Amino acid sequence: xxxxxxxxxxxxxxxxxxxxxxxxxxxxxxxxxxxxxxxxxxxxxxxxxxxxxxxxxxxxxxxxxxxxxxxxxxxxxxxxxxxxxxxxxxxxxxxxxxxxxxxxxxxxxxxxxxxxxxxxxxxxxxxxxxxxxxxxxxxxxxxxxxxxxxxxxxxxxxxxxxxxxxxxxxxxxxxxxxxxxxxxxxxxxxxxxxxxxxxxxxxxxxxxxxxxxxxxxxxxxxxxxxxxxxxxxxxxxxxxxxxxxxxxxxxxxxxxxxxxxxxxxxxxxxxxxxxxxxxxxxxxxxxxxxxxxxxxxxxxxxxxxxxxxxxxxxxxxxxxxxxxxxxxxxxxxxxxxxxxxxxxxxxxxxxxxxxxxxxxxxxxxxxxxxxxxxxxxxxxxxxxxxxxxxxxxxxxxxxxxxxxxxxxxxxxxxxxxxxxxxxxxxxxxxxxxxxxxxxxxxxxxxxxxxxxxxxxxxxxxxxxxxxxxxxxxxxxxxxxxxxxxxxxxxxxxxxxxxxxxxxxxxxxxxxxxxxxxxxxxxxxxxxxxxxxxxxxxxxxxxxxxxxxxxxxxxxxxxxxxxxxxxxxxx
Numbered sequence: 001x002x003x004x005x006x007x008x009x010x011x012x013x014x015x016x017x018x019x020x021x022x023x024x025x026x027x028x029x030x031x032x033x034x035x036x037x038x039x040x041x042x043x044x045x046x047x048x049x050x051x052x053x054x055x056x057x058x059x060x061x062x063x064x065x066x067x068x069x070x071x072x073x074x075x076x077x078x079x080x081x082x083x084x085x086x087x088x089x090x091x092x093x094x095x096x097x098x099x100x101x102x103x104x105x106x107x108x109x110x111x112x113x114x115x116x117x118x119x120x121x122x123x124x125x126x127x128x129x130x131x132x133x134x135x136x137x138x139x140x141x142x143x144x145x146x147x148x149x150x151x152x153x154x155x156x157x158x159x160x161x162x163x164x165x166x167x168x169x170x171x172x173x174x175x176x177x178x179x180x181x182x183x184x185x186x187x188x189x190x191x192x193x194x195x196x197x198x199x200x201x202x203x204x205x206x207x208x209x210x211x212x213x214x215x216x217x218x219x220x221x222x223x224x225x226x227x228x229x230x231x232x233x234x235x236x237x238x239x240x241x242x243x244x245x246x247x248x249x250x251x252x253x254x255x256x257x258x259x260x261x262x263x264x265x266x267x268x269x270x271x272x273x274x275x276x277x278x279x280x281x282x283x284x285x286x287x288x289x290x291x292x293x294x295x296x297x298x299x300x301x302x303x304x305x306x307x308x309x310x311x312x313x314x315x316x317x318x319x320x321x322x323x324x325x326x327x328x329x330x331x332x333x334x335x336x337x338x339x340x341x342x343x344x345x346x347x348x349x350x351x352x353x354x355x356x357x358x359x360x361x362x363x364x365x366x367x368x369x370x371x372x373x374x375x376x377x378x379x380x381x382x383x384x385x386x387x388x389x390x391x392x393x394x395x396x397x398x399x400x401x402x403x404x405x406x407x408x409x410x411x412x413x414x415x416x417x418x419x420x421x422x423x424x425x426x427x428x429x430x431x432x433x434x435x436x437x438x439x440x441x442x443x444x445x446x447x448x449x450x451x452x453x454x455x456x457x458x459x460x461x462x463x464x465x466x467x468x469x470x471x472x473x474x475x476x477x478x479x480x481x482x483x484x485x486x487x488x489x490x491x492x493x494x495x496x497x498x499x500x501x502x503x504x505x506x507x508x509x510x511x512x513x514x515x516x517x518x519x520x521x522x523x524x525x526x527x528x529x530x531x532x533x534x535x536x537x538x539x540x541x542x543x544x545x546x547x548x549x550x551x552x553x554x555x556x557x558x559x560x561x562x563x564x565x566x567x568x569x570x
Contacts, residue, residue, distance in 0.1 A: 021049035025056030028072055030063045039075035043083050050086040057090060066097030073099060077106035085110060089117045092129065100129030104136055111140050122148055127157040134160055138167020146173045153179050158188040165191060169198025177202055181210055184225045185217075192225045200232035208237040215241055223248065224256040231260035236280075238264060243284040254292070255299050261285055262303025282311040283318065289326040301330060309334075313357045316377075321370045328364075328373065331357050332380025354384050358395040365398045371407035378402050378410055382417025391423050400429060408445060447511065449475055449487045449532065449551070486531050489547050506565065509558035514565075521562040528555055 024042045027035060042049050061069060073091055076084050091103040104121055107114045118141070121133030134152050137145035145167070152164035165183055168176040176198075183195035199207050207229070214226035227245055230238040242264065245257035261281045285300045285307075292300060304312050315327035361381045368374045378399065385395050399421075402414035418426055445454045448468040457466060457477075467474050476488045507514045510524040532551040 015048055017045050018048040018052050021045040021052035022056055024049075025053045026060055028075075029056055029068065030060035034068060034071050034075070036075075039072070039079060039084075039087075043076075043079060043081070043087065046083075050090070053087055054090050057094075061094075062096075066094070066099050069094060069099045070097070070102055073102045073106055076103075080109075082110065082113070085114065085117075089114075092117055092121050092125065092133075094129075095126050098128050100125045101132035104129065104132040108136055108139065112142075115141065115144060118145075119148055122152055127160060130155065130157065130160045131163045134163040134167050138163070138170040141167070142171060143173055146171060146176055150176060150179045153183055158186075158191055161186065161188070161191045162194040165194035165198050169194075169201045172201045174202065177207065177210075181207075181214075184214060184229065185219075185222050193228075196225060196229040196232055199229050200234075205237055208233060208241070212241060215245060220248075220250040220253050223250070223253050227253070227256045227260045231263040234264050239280055242281075246284060246288050251293065251296070254288075254296055258285060258288075258296055258299040258303050262299070262306040264307075279307075279311040279314065282307050282315060283323060286312070286315055286318075286323045286326040286330065287320070289330060290322060301334065304330060305334070309353050310356070313353070313360050316360050316364045321373050324364070324368070325370070325373045325376045328361070328376035328380040331361075332376065332383045351388060354388050355392065358384055358388070358392060362394050362398045365402070371405075371410060374402070374405065374407065374410045375413055378413045378417060382413070382420065385417070385421050391421065391425075393425070396421075396423070396425060396429075446477060446487060448473060449489045449528075488544070489532070489551055506558040506561040509554055510562060512562075516562070518563065518566050521559060521566065525555060525559045 021042055024038050024045075028038055028042070042053060045052070057069075069091065073088065076087050076091070085107065088103045088107050092100045092107075094100045094103070100121060104118065107117060114136075118133045118137050121129050122137070125133060130152070134149060137149055141149070149164045149167050149171070153161055153168075155161050155164065161183070165180060168180060180195045180199050180202075184192055186192050186195070211226045211230055215223050217223055217226075223245070227242060230242055239261075242257055242261050245260075246254055248254050248257065261284070264281050282304055285303055289297060289300050309331075312327050312331060316324055316331075318324050318327070358381065361377050361384070365374060365377045365381070368377060381395060381398060385391050385399075399414050399418055402410055403418075405411050405414065418430065446457055446466075447454055448471060450468060450471045450473040453468065453470045455466060455468060465474055465476050473489055477486070505514070507516060510516075510521060510528065512520060512524050516524075529552065532548055532555065534545055534548040534552060
C-alpha cells in the first residue's frame with residue numbers, strides 16, 4: 001500500500017460493511033481498551049470483515065504491542081464457528097511475539113481444515129509460531145504433514161527441530177525413520193532426546209538393526225544416544241547390543257549402557273514380552289560388577305534395583321562363580337544400607353525380600369564349592385541378619401557351620417558376622433563353642449611371614465600383635481577390602497638356634513617345596529609381595545617401613561635364587 005492510499009483511501013470503492021468492519025477492527029487494535037464481544041460483530045461482517053481486519057492490522061496493529069493482539073486472539077478463540085478461521089489465519093502471519101503461536105492453538109479444534117495455514121506457519125512464522133505449527137501438525141497432520149515435518153528437522157531453532165521429531169513420532173510414518181536416525185547426531189541434546197523417543201514408535205526390528213551402526217560411531221555421545229534409543233525400544237531385540245556396550249572402550253558409554261539395561265523392563269512390558277526376561281539383563285550387569293569402576297558399580301546397583309531384586313537373588317544359583325559372587329556382594333551391600341523405600345522412589349530391600357534372600361543364601365552356602373563365593377555369601381548373610389527385625393534360624397545355622405569352613409577367610413568373616421548379631425541363640429551357641437572342649441574349633445590359622453609355620457589365633461585379628469613360637473617374629477594382621485588377611489612383620493626374625501632368616505632356603509621364604517616350577521615360584525612371589533610391599537605400611541613408622549623393605553629384598557632374592565635353581569634343574 002502506497003502512502004497516498006494510506007492517507008487518502010478510496011472510500012468510494014469501500015462498501016458500508018467494509019467501513020463498519022474497519023471501524024470495529026480499529027477499535028479492537030488501537031482503542032485505549034479492548035472491548036468485549038466486538039469479535040462476534042466483526043466476524044458477522046463476512047468477507048469484507050476479513051479484508052478490513054487485515055488492513056487495520058497493518059495500520060494500527062502495533063499501537064499497543066503484541067500483548068493487545070494476543071488479547072484479540074483470545075476473543076476470536078471463544079467463537080466456535082468456521083467463520084473465525086480467516087481472522088486467526090491473518091494473526092498467524094504476525095511476526096512478533098507469541099501472537100502466531102496463540103492463533104495456531106486457537107485453530108486446533110478445526111482439525112485438518114487448517115493444514116494450509118499450518119504449512120505457511122512452519123515456512124514463514126517466527127520461532128514460536130513454527131514450533132506451534134509443527135506441534136499442531138503432529139496432532140492433526142497425518143501422512144500429509146510428514147514432508148513438512150522432515151524439512152523442519154533442519155530448522156535453525158533447536159526447539160523447532162525437537163518439536164518436529166516428536167511430531168514425527170506421533171504420526172509414526174515409516175518414511176521418517178531415516179531422518180530421525182540422522183537427528184540422533186544433532187548437536188543439541190534436546191533434539192537427540194526427542195528423536196530417540198520418536199524412534200520407539202516405529203518398527204523396532206528395523207530401528208534396532210540401524211542403531212547397530214550408531215554403536216560403531218567414533219563419537220561417544222552418538223553411541224550413548226543410540227543406547228538410550230534402544231532402551232526406549234526395549235525388548236529382546238535391544239538386549240544384545242546393550243550388553244555388548246558394557247565392554248565399550250569409553251567409560252561414559254559403559255555407564256549409559258548400564259542405565260539403559262536398567263530401563264529395558266519398560267520396553268519388555270510395553271511390547272508384551274515376558275517380564276521374566278528381565279533376568280537376562282541382570283546377569284550381564286552382575287558379570288561386569290566386580291571389574292567395574294565406582295560409577296559403573298553404582299549404576300549397576302541402581303539398574304538391578306529397577307529390574308527387580310528377585311532376579312538378583314535368583315542369580316545366586318547361576319552356574320558361573322563370578323556372577324554368584326557378584327550377586328551375593330550386591331545383595332549384601334544393598335541390604336546393609338537400608339530396609340524399606342528410598343526417598344527418591346528407588347526400591348530397597350523389603351523385609352520379605354530379605355527373608356527370601358536369607359533362605360537362598362543358606363541353600364547356596366551349603367553347596368557352594370568356591371571359597372571366594374562362600375566368603376561373599378557369608379558377608380552378605382551377616383549384613384542381612386543385622387538389618388532384619390526377626391532373625392530366622394535358617395540364616396544362623398549356615399554361619400554356625402561356616403565357623404568350621406576349610407577356608408580361613410570364610411571362617412574369619414563368619415566369626416565377625418556372629419559377633420555383630422545380637423541374638424540369644426548366637427550368645428548361647430558362642431558360650432557352648434567357647435568351652436574348653438570346643439574352644440580350639442574357632443581358631444584361625446595364619447602362616448608366620450618368616451618361617452611359614454602355621455599359628456593358631458583367635459578372632460578378631462584386626463589391631464592385635466602376635467609372636468611366632470618358632471622364629472620369635474612379631475607381626476600384625478589386618479583385613480583387606482576383599483576380605484583377605486594381610487600379615488605385616490614388626491621385628492627381625494630369628495629361629496631358636498639363632499640362625500638369621502636370610503640364611504633360609506629360597507623355597508622356605510616363598511613357602512614352597514624345593515621342586516616347585518617357575519610358575520609356582522612367580523605366583524608365590526606375587527602373592528607375598530602384595531602383603532609385605534613397603535606401600536602397605538606407608539602410614540606407619542620408619543621402623544615398619546624398613547622391615548617391609550627388608551622383607552621385600554628377601555623375597556626378591558628368593559625369587560632370583562628359585563629361578564636359578566629351576567634353570568639348573570633343566
